[in-house]
Each structure stands twice: as C-alpha cells, then as structure tokens.
Amino acid sequence: MLIFAISGKGGTGRSVTSTNIVYRHALQGNDVCYLDFDFGSPTAGAIFSVGAVARGTRRHGLHEYLRGDCAEPHQVDVWSESDREGLRTRPPEAGRLVLLPGSEGGGELSGGNEDMVRRCVQLFSRLNEEFDLCMVDVSAGRSYTAELVLNATARLPSIPFRWLVFHRWTRQHIIAADGLVRGDDGLLDAGARLGHDPEALRDRIRFVRTAVLEPDAAELVGLRDEQRAWLFACDQELRELAGRHKVGRTAMLGKIPLDPILQWREQIISDEDVLASKIANAETASAFDELAKKIVDDTAWEGL
Amino acid sequence: MTSVDATFGEVAAERRTASAPLSHVSIELGHLYMEDFEAGPERLRQQFRRVAPWAATVRTSWQDRVPGRRARVSTCFLIDDYFSRFSTPAELIPMVLEAAAECDLTIDYLARESACAVSDGVELAKLVEDRLVDDPSPDTNGSRPPVKETGWLCNGSRSPQVGSVQAMGKAQRWAPPVQNAKRGHSVFVDVELWDEHGGKRTWSCPFLAAVWQLLRLGLLRREGRLPVRPVPRDDAFPEDWESLPAIVQLNPAAAPFSAYTTLSVLSPRFLPVELAVRTILSQVAVDGDVLEQVAARSGGEGIKLEDELVDRISYVFT
Amino acid sequence: MLVMGEVHTGLLQSSGEIPESACRDVLHLMSGETVRLSRRPMIYAVSPDLLTGVDCRLPSASRSRIRGVGTVVSHSSITGGRVVQGSSYARVERAETDRRLAWSHYLARPGVIEVLGKAKSSDLGDGFIGDPQPNGLDLGSISARFMDVVQSSPLLDRRAPFKVARTKVRWVAQPGDPAIRFTLNADQTRTIRIAHSGDFTPAVVDLCEDLALHDWLLTTLLLIVERARIGGRAGPEVVAKLAPAVDHLLHLWMPAARVDEALVPYWHGLEDRMRFTAQWERLVRRIRDQLTLNDAAMLRSARHP
Numbered sequence: 036m037l038i039f040a041i042s043g044k045g046g047t048g049r050s051v052t053s054t055n056i057v058y059r060h061a062l063q064g065n066d067v068c069y070l071d072f073d074f075g076s077p078t079a080g081a082i083f084s085v086g087a088v089a090r091g092t093r094r095h096g097l098h099e100y101l102r103g104d105c106a107e108p109h110q111v112d113v114w115s116e117s118d119r120e121g122l123r124t125r126p127p128e129a130g131r132l133v134l135l136p137g138s139e140g141g142g143e144l145s146g147g148n149e150d151m152v153r154r155c156v157q158l159f160s161r162l163n164e165e166f167d168l169c170m171v172d173v174s175a176g177r178s179y180t181a182e183l184v185l186n187a188t189a190r191l192p193s194i195p196f197r198w199l200v201f202h203r204w205t206r207q208h209i210i211a212a213d214g215l216v217r218g219d220d221g222l223l224d225a226g227a228r229l230g231h232d233p234e235a236l237r238d239r240i241r242f243v244r245t246a247v248l249e250p251d252a253a254e255l256v257g258l259r260d261e262q263r264a265w266l267f268a269c270d271q272e273l274r275e276l277a278g279r280h281k282v283g284r285t286a287m288l289g290k291i292p293l294d295p296i297l298q299w300r301e302q303i304i305s306d307e308d309v310l311a312s313k314i315a316n317a318e319t320a321s322a323f324d325e326l327a328k329k330i331v332d333d334t335a336w337e338g339l
Numbered sequence: 340m341t342s343v344d345a346t347f348g349e350v351a352a353e354r355r356t357a358s359a360p361l362s363h364v365s366i367e368l369g370h371l372y373m374e375d376f377e378a379g380p381e382r383l384r385q386q387f388r389r390v391a392p393w394a395a396t397v398r399t400s401w402q403d404r405v406p407g408r409r410a411r412v413s414t415c416f417l418i419d420d421y422f423s424r425f426s427t428p429a430e431l432i433p434m435v436l437e438a439a440a441e442c443d444l445t446i447d448y449l450a451r452e453s454a455c456a457v458s459d460g461v462e463l464a465k466l467v468e469d470r471l472v473d474d475p476s477p478d479t480n481g482s483r484p485p486v487k488e489t490g491w492l493c494n495g496s497r498s499p500q501v502g503s504v505q506a507m508g509k510a511q512r513w514a515p516p517v518q519n520a521k522r523g524h525s526v527f528v529d530v531e532l533w534d535e536h537g538g539k540r541t542w543s544c545p546f547l548a549a550v551w552q553l554l555r556l557g558l559l560r561r562e563g564r565l566p567v568r569p570v571p572r573d574d575a576f577p578e579d580w581e582s583l584p585a586i587v588q589l590n591p592a593a594a595p596f597s598a599y600t601t602l603s604v605l606s607p608r609f610l611p612v613e614l615a616v617r618t619i620l621s622q623v624a625v626d627g628d629v630l631e632q633v634a635a636r637s638g639g640e641g642i643k644l645e646d647e648l649v650d651r652i653s654y655v656f657t
Numbered sequence: 658m659l660v661m662g663e664v665h666t667g668l669l670q671s672s673g674e675i676p677e678s679a680c681r682d683v684l685h686l687m688s689g690e691t692v693r694l695s696r697r698p699m700i701y702a703v704s705p706d707l708l709t710g711v712d713c714r715l716p717s718a719s720r721s722r723i724r725g726v727g728t729v730v731s732h733s734s735i736t737g738g739r740v741v742q743g744s745s746y747a748r749v750e751r752a753e754t755d756r757r758l759a760w761s762h763y764l765a766r767p768g769v770i771e772v773l774g775k776a777k778s779s780d781l782g783d784g785f786i787g788d789p790q791p792n793g794l795d796l797g798s799i800s801a802r803f804m805d806v807v808q809s810s811p812l813l814d815r816r817a818p819f820k821v822a823r824t825k826v827r828w829v830a831q832p833g834d835p836a837i838r839f840t841l842n843a844d845q846t847r848t849i850r851i852a853h854s855g856d857f858t859p860a861v862v863d864l865c866e867d868l869a870l871h872d873w874l875l876t877t878l879l880l881i882v883e884r885a886r887i888g889g890r891a892g893p894e895v896v897a898k899l900a901p902a903v904d905h906l907l908h909l910w911m912p913a914a915r916v917d918e919a920l921v922p923y924w925h926g927l928e929d930r931m932r933f934t935a936q937w938e939r940l941v942r943r944i945r946d947q948l949t950l951n952d953a954a955m956l957r958s959a960r961h962p
C-alpha cells in the first residue's frame with residue numbers, strides 16, 4: 036500500500052503527522068518505509084532524529100535516484116540509525132522502519148520527464164514488494180511531485196494507494212485543502228488527465244486535521260467567557276465551512292490534537308514520551324495510533 | 340550395491356535450432372522502387388548492364404576460394420511493395436526477367452519488401468527489433484536501462500538535454516553528439532527505425548533492408564525454425580502482390596537462397612541507406628547457436644568467415 | 658580469465674502460484690524465442706537469454722582503472738510458479754587491442770566483456786566480491802531489471818501473500834582446483850566464489866542460481882518464523898502468521914535438483930559446512946509443531962467449551 040501525504044498549504048503538520056503515523060504503523064507489526072518526496076526541502080531525517088541525514092543524505096538520495104544518477108536510493112534503518120535512544124531499540128513486535136531521505140542540497144524536480152516517471156514507477160513497485168506500507172511526503176500544494184506520483188500510480192493499477200490531505204482547522208486551510216483536491220487542476224482533475232478514474236480516485240482521498248484545539252479543551256480553561264463564546268462561534272463557522280467544502284466529518288479520516296511538544300519540536304512521539312517522561316499527551320499518541328490503524332482499515336475508506 | 344548412471348532429459352527444456360541451407364554468396368541484382376518502374380524497362384536494363392560484370396567477378400572469386408568444387412552463388416531481386424504499391428506481379432515480373440535475360444543474368448529468387456516486415460503472420464521486423472543490443476557509450480555500466488529514443492537507433496551518445504531537471508540546480512550545457520567507436524572525430528549516425536501514425540507502425544527503409552540482409556545471411560530464426568522459406572514459382576504470376584509468396588524461387592536449379600556472405604550492387608543514391616543498415620546490423624545480436632552452426636558449416640568446407648556479420652556484407656555502388 | 662555474475666531472488670508478486678502457461682507468457686521477453694520450461698522435479702521456466710551492452714570500469718580490489726567493453730547475458734526465471742530470479746553474468750577476457758572496437762566486434766562474442774589493457778584475474782575477482790566501486794560494472798541493476806519485468810507483468814495480480822526483500826548473490830568463477838565458498842553479508846547480499854576444473858560452462862550459472870534460490874527460501878522462512886513470534890502471542894495468531902510459509906514455500910526445497918551432475922559435489926560440499934538442509938528441516942519441524950499444537954488446542958476447546 037502506498038500512502039501519499041499532501042496538504043493545501045505548507046506548515047500544516049503534514050510531515051510530523053505522517054512520520055508519526057508511519058512509526059505507529061511499524062509498532063503495530065508492519066514493515067514500513069517513509070519516502071521524503073518534499074524535494075524542495077528534504078528534512079524528514081530531522082523528525083526521525085537521524086542526524087546524519089537531517090538535511091538529506093550525501094549519497095544516493097531520492098533526488099539522485101529520480102534524476103537517474105544512482106541505481107538504488109539510500110535506505111536508512113531508523114531502528115538502528117536514529118540518534119534517539121528511545122527509537123534505537125526495536126520493540127520485538129515492531130516491523131521494519133526505513134527512511135528514504137532526499138539528497139542533501141536537493142531542490143524541486145522539474146516536471147514532464149518521462150524517464151523520471153519510469154524511475155518512480157520502478158521505485159514504488161520495488162518497495163511495494165518489500166514493505167507493507169510506504170508513506171510518501173508529497174509536499175504542499177500543486178506541484179510537479181504530486182503530478183509525478185499521480186502519473187506513476189496511474190501506471191501501477193494493481194498497487195493499492197491512498198491520499199491523505201492534511202490541513203489545519205482554519206478558514207484558509209479548509210479552503211486550500213478543498214481546492215487542492217477538487218479545484219481546477221487539482222488532484223482529481225490532474226489525476227483524471229493522467230489516467231485515473233476520478234470516482235475511484237475520490238474514494239481514495241481523505242482529510243486529516245492537524246494541531247486541533249477543541250474549544251472545550253483543558254488548555255483553554257483560563258479564557259474569559261467572551262473569548263470562549265467567540266471560539267465556539269468560530270468553531271461552528273468552521274464546521275459549516277468544512278461541510279460546504281466537503282472536508283467535513285465524513286471525508287475526514289482523523290484529527291490530531293494540538294500538542295505542546297510538537298509545537299516546540301518536530302519529533303516522533305514515543306510511548307516513553309507519554310508514560311515515562313510525560314512530556315507528550317496520551318491523546319496525541321493515541322490519535323496517531325488510531326490513524327495508523329485507519330489508513331489500512333477498509334471500512335474507513337468505503338465510498339462516500 | 341552398484342551405482343547406476345541415470346539420465347533424465349525433458350524435451351521442452353531443450354532448445355533446437357534448425358539450420359538453413361547456405362550458398363557461398365548471395366548477390367542482389369537490384370532493388371526496384373516505384374520510380375524505377377515508372378522510368379520504364381530501359382532503366383532496368385541499364386541497371387542490369389551495370390551489375391553483370393560485378394556479379395561475374397564475385398562468382399569467379401568465390402570459385403577461386405573453393406578450388407575443385409562448384410561455387411554456390413545465388414542471385415536475388417527485391418521489389419518494393421511496402422512503401423508504394425504499383426503494377427501487379429503478373430505484369431511486372433516477366434518484364435524484370437526479360438530485362439535480366441537480355442544482360443545474361445539469371446534471377447534465382449524474387450522477394451517482396453513487405454515480407455521483411457511481416458511474412459505469413461511472422462513479424463520479421465519485430466523479431467529483429469527485439470534482437471537489437473544498443474551500442475553502449477563509455478561509462479555505461481548497466482545501472483540504468485539503455486538510453487532509448489523510441490523508434491531510433493544511433494552509434495554513439497546523443498546531445499544531452501539542455502537545461503536543468505532540478506530547481507536552482509546547475510544547468511546542463513549543450514554538447515555535441517559523439518560516436519562511440521570514433522577515431523579522432525565522430526561520424527554520428529542516428530537512424531529512424533519506424534514511425535507510428537494512428538497506431539499503425541511503418542518500418543523504415545533501412546530497417547527493412549537490415550532484415551533483408553539477415554534473411555539473406557540465413558541468420559533469423561523463430562522459435563528455432565526458419566521464418567521464411569523460398570517457394571517455387573507457379574506457372575503464372577498472380578494479379579496481386581499479397582498472393583505472391585514472400586520469396587519466390589524462379590530458377591529450379593538455383594543454389595540456396597541464404598549464403599555465408601552477401602553482395603549488393605546498388606546505385607550510389609542508396610549510400611546513406613546502407614550506412615544506416617550497417618548501423619543497425621552492427622547492433623543486432625544474432626542467436627549464438629545460429630552463429631555457431633554457420634561457423635561449423637563454413638569451417639567444414641575450409642572457409643573462414645569474418646566474425647562480425649557486418650563484415651560478411653559487401654557492396655558495389657555503381 | 659574469470660566469470661562474474663549476480664542473481665537476485667524474490668517472491669513472485671501474485672496471490673498464488675501461477676500455472677505453466679502464465680509462466681510462459683510472463684517470461685516471453687523476446688519475440689521468436691520460446692520460454693524454456695521443465696516440469697520435473699518442479700516447474701521451472703526461464704526466459705530467453707538477452708544481452709546488455711556495457712563499456713565501463715571493471716571492479717578491482719586494488720582500485721586500478723580497468724576498462725571493459727562487451728555484453729552481459731541475462732535472463733529471468735520462475736521456479737515453482739512462485740519464486741522469481743533475475744540473473745546476469747559475463748565472461749571477462751583479455752582484449753587483443755587496447756582500443757575500443759566497433760560494436761559488432763563485441764556482439765560477435767555474446768556474454769563476453771573484453772578488458773582493454775592490463776588486469777589480473779584475482780584483482781578483478783576480489784574487487785567484484787568485495788566492496789564494489791561506484792560507477793563500476795553493475796550487474797546487480799541489470800538483474801534487478803530482469804526481475805522487474807516479471808514482477809510488473811500485467812498478468813500478475815500483485816497480491817503477494819507476504820512482503821519480503823529480494824536477496825542478491827554475487828558470484829565469481831575461476832579455473833582452479835574445485836572449491837566453493839559462500840559468504841553471508843550483513844545486508845541482503847551474499848557472495849559465492851567457485852573454482853572449477855576445466856572450462857567454464859553455463860552449468861556454473863545454474864549452480865549459483867540454485868544456491869541463490871535455496872538461500873532465499875531459507876532466509877524467507879527464517880523471517881516468517883521470526884515475525885510469527887512463537888511463544889510471544891496467542892497460538893492462533895502465530896499459526897496465521899506461519900500459514901503463508903506452509904502454503905507457498907515448504908514444498909519448494911529441492912537442493913541441487915537442477916544442477917548438472919558434475920557440479921553436484923559443490924552443493925554437497927556446502928551442505929557439509931553450512932547445513933542448509935538441516936536448518937531448513939528444523940524450521941519446518943518447528944512450524945509443523947506449532948500447527949499440531951494449535952490443532953490440539955482447538956480440539957480440546959471444542960470438546961470442553
């Protein structure tokens with residue numbers, strides 16, 4: 036299964052959320068890999084705390100692979116190469132957790148390159164042989180990268196894939212998420228042109244809300260009544276907006292609460308962070324865990 | 340207990356390769372296009388008059404190579420019915436035969452060009468296309484699939500794509516194409532093998548000519564068998580080209596159609612085409628078993644053939 | 658001088674084992690060439706041999722610059738309708754001149770890479786088996802592509818019963834007193850060195866492919882048993898994890914079945930040292946025990962609900 040992580044806007048929490056989902060999916064016993072296709076700024080290594088590839092790898096990163104400058108992309112085994120003690124011991128029930136970083140100094144890749152599409156097809160089909168799940172961080176907005184993976188998946192009809200569209204719970208993000216999917220030259224439009232069945236493609240797209248602060252959250256206890264009333268009204272307005280833009284509850288796969296530690300640092304939240312050091316909220320960890328199950332739970336993906 | 344030497348063989352797992360009867364040399368007396376036909380029988384006679392002395396020379400030189408035996412020489416003539424259709428076999432062939440006879444030439448075999456594309460449902464051209472092994476440029480180490488420009492084949496590396504594939508990256512500057520086996524300077528050749536319009540593929544003239552050379556050298560096989568065999572002529576020639584066999588044997592006493600070597604006597608206007616043919620043929624990997632068969636046969640007759648098949652092909656441009 | 662090869666092995670990307678006719682269609686890589694197939698002791702189908710041209714640095718343990726030009730022979734195969742291999746090799750021979758010749762010269766010697774200039778056979782062999790240098794001859798990528806053509810065939814449903822990485826076996830064969838050495842490296846790569854008396858024959862390639870096949874079977878079975886976590890979870894869960902091995906792998910173990918008689922002693926030699934079959938049988942017994950235990954438990958709970 037291939038999962039593509041995209042967002043209408045940058046800085047939504049796409050990378051942090053998708054890396055945490057992948058990590059949880061590995062803990063659930065699956066062999067997983069994470070592909071950093073955010074070519075303009077390949078920093079997934081930092082989230083996994085693999086210092087050596089924090090800004091991409093020096094040898095055989097995904098950029099080089101897709102440009103045709105190396106035969107196989109570099110695979111980083113997070114369980115053994117992470118600098119974080121807590122990630123370096125692979126729990127007995129966990130599957131493989133592998134990162135395919137971009138190239139250090141790599142930039143956005145140009146579109147319309149047939150050889151690149153072929154290499155991308157080769158990459159996806161080889162990884163699909165080896166991993167239960169491949170999470171691909173596709174970067175934000177309409178991009179050559181999104182076009183590349185739409186093109187590649189259209190040529191791999193028998194490899195299952197799904198899209199997660201990440202957005203924050205704000206007016207601008209809701210509109211952008213909808214526009215990216217259903218707008219002109221959005222995922223559905225471009226996908227159809229590249230050979231996808233738009234109906235089938237639509238059924239493979241779900242939204243994920245990130246860094247959500249519920250108006251009745253404990254964090255907001257100290258607010259004045261006026262502020263709280265305003266928040267409730269605002270939340271109600273956003274609900275309506277989301278409904279109108281078809282990113283409401285039915286199209287949503289899950290939401291991740293705002294977590295103070297993620298606000299300060301992009302990182303994997305381990306059980307130790309929740310139970311031992313208690314720096315992370317249990318709700319955040321369980322939201323990731325939940326999503327990690329839902330991405331492969333067919334009942335959560337039945338036609339809308 | 341004594342041990343028993345047991346063997347087990349499975350027919351399906353073994354590979355059999357039929358062998359072709361072979362002459363010493365196959366001489367192509369001419370290649371007829373619509374424009375030649377339109378120019379009338381005199382054009383044909385001219386062509387045959389030019390060819391006759393060369394054909395005689397080749398015959399004697401082979402006779403010298405096999406003293407005490409008869410040199411096996413066969414002649415053939417190719418008619419283009421692929422790129423343009425003109426006249427009918429019934430009208431055209433007698434005219435060709437007559438013109439040849441006037442110059443004391445015998446045409447042993449007559450072939451249709453379209454048979455080099457498809458013959459009796461066998462796609463000869465496809466057979467050859469699948470056997471192309473691209474001439475690798477220096478620093479080709481196998482890590483990438485061969486660089487292909489679909490439908491084209493060259494003898495070196497093409498100019499690189501100008502520009503950059505990566506945002507803010509260094510741009511690739513123009514560079515000239517380079518011949519792989521150049522000596523000092525390049526003679527870069529890029530040959531169009533086919534084009535496609537409305538889903539229909541048209542093979543190029545050089546590609547069909549390459550198939551034609553391989554047929555004459557007896558080097559093509561399909562599932563181990565010979566893909567085309569000459570068919571003796573009927574009393575009358577048919578009214579349409581489709582009804583004419585791919586290769587017709589006109590002379591019942593002819594030496595075999597295929598041969599160790601070929602000679603083509605052509606007008607110099609075919610020079611670029613033949614350069615393209617050599618470019619193609621030098622990238623065709625002939626089945627190893629077939630090559631060995633031919634080497635064994637010729638060796639048995641005390642004839643040492645050139646290793647490279649392009650060296651078994653010769654031309655006279657006149 | 659020597660022969661170098663690399664075999665990649667992996668699980669065919671289909672939900673079940675595919676029949677003979679599908680093997681033929683999937684391996685039909687060249688028009689006019691039939692897929693060779695044998696049925697005993699199990700179905701083995703192999704594509705025609707195809708050539709790939711190379712002109713590049715050859716491996717060298719001393720890191721000397723050695724240029725080689727020629728062709729690599731490759732084919733894809735399917736064993737038991739279930740296991741795919743992509744295999745490539747080339748014979749390395751000294752060229753008569755130090756200059757690169759016309760391509761037709763190399764095509765007249767299919768499967769031969771000619772060394773331009775000086776090179777020592779042992780230096781080449783050690784370089785190939787040891788740490789390969791970037792931009793040097795890359796037989797692995799060629800073999801990987803010969804696996805890809807099979808794996809991406811539209812005739813396969815791509816619903817393989819489990820996920821598993823491909824294994825890579827690099828091998829070198831040189832003339833000498835008969836000897837074989839198999840080395841397991843940390844990643845998915847293994848190396849084999851063979852010394853053979855007399856001339857090289859493609860039977861050596863068959864031997865390496867057969868070893869690669871069995872090494873993959875063993876590696877995969879070990880992985881499945883590890884993933885099942887026997888004793889670490891409930892019996893039925895363990896059994897569910899072991900099931901794919903029973904359904905798809907256990908019947909494929911047939912060492913040296915396709916190996917030329919003259920080379921069978923190499924297999925036996927390795928067996929004596931590495932105890933491949935003993936390890937395989939132990940794993941199989943362990944799996945069977947789990948199934949039996951689970952059956953017994955189910956019977957008991959059925960009787961005393």
Ligand SMILES: Nc1ncnc2c1ncn2[C@@H]1O[C@H](COP(=O)(O)OP(=O)(O)OP(=O)(O)O)[C@@H](O)[C@H]1O
Binds near residue numbers: 045046048247296300
């Ligand atoms: N659940 C959360 N709670 C609090 N902060 C979060 C949460 N998720 C993400 N963040 C923070 O939001 C910021 C943006 O996150 P991230 O880098 O994952 O976004 P992105 O969509 O990948 O951005 P870009 O488009 O730049 O790659 C980071 O500082 C991250 O730590």
Ligand SMILES: [Mg+2]
Binds near residue numbers: 050
């Ligand atoms: Mg990001």
